[in-house]
Amino acid sequence: MERLSGDYYIYPGATERALRRYRGFLQPPGRRPLYPQDAECSCRGCSFDDVRHVRDVLEEVVRQLPARPRAELERQVRALDARYVERTLPDPFATHRQWRSDLWWRSRLAGGREAG
Template sequence: MPRRRSGALRAQYQGPRVWEDPPPSRIHGLSARTSLAIHRVEGLSSDYYVFPGATVRALRRYRAFLQPPGRRPLYPQDTHCSCRGCSFGDVRHARDVLEEVLQRLPPRPSAELKRQVAHLDAVCLERTLPDPFAHRRQWRADLWWRRRLTVGGEAV
């Protein structure tokens, strides 16, 4: 088989690859590789609630809910609007989005994000109360964060 000439090979080279989107900003507490994997999952997702930036928003919402110091119980608040932006008012929805992203990530980025979420989950379990009637009220009572008491607002 004849060898290609170097000029023919250079003619095939198209130059450096240019990405249309700028690289995503790094998510606080996660590596750049994991942040990029999350950005790719969000961009390729067909789920209405998983969109570019949804994971960052869900992590911030989850941290903000658990932020008030003290030992008094916290109560998640239901949202009245189910659009993409307003639904993050309910911390349980934020946790749903995190779970969806965790399931779609490759193993290593998933493990890194799972470590952060596990820490927040432990604090959430300490600061919220179980709902004994959740199986009657919740449409996703199989998830532990959906089985927490929601009486009142999120104020302590």
């Protein structure tokens, strides 16, 4: 699927990289809130610095996968999503700050130190 995707951000290895990045963001122990960071630039490499973009990529990959692999990836992503909701805070002004505030993962507070 990655090889056939016409999406600039989906390339061979992108799904594994996105999952690793999403897990890594949620890895720090403790209960302190985590704050996603904007990427330095929007190129394929740097864009994965923003965990919200990583979640965008995972959503697109899920959308493009056939049923069985889609279900498997969705299970993994849902588990990570639950931790993301626990470790991030809602942004009451997301509709004014985010270009895709309709996506729940983009409606969380961002801009602080990512490690909490």
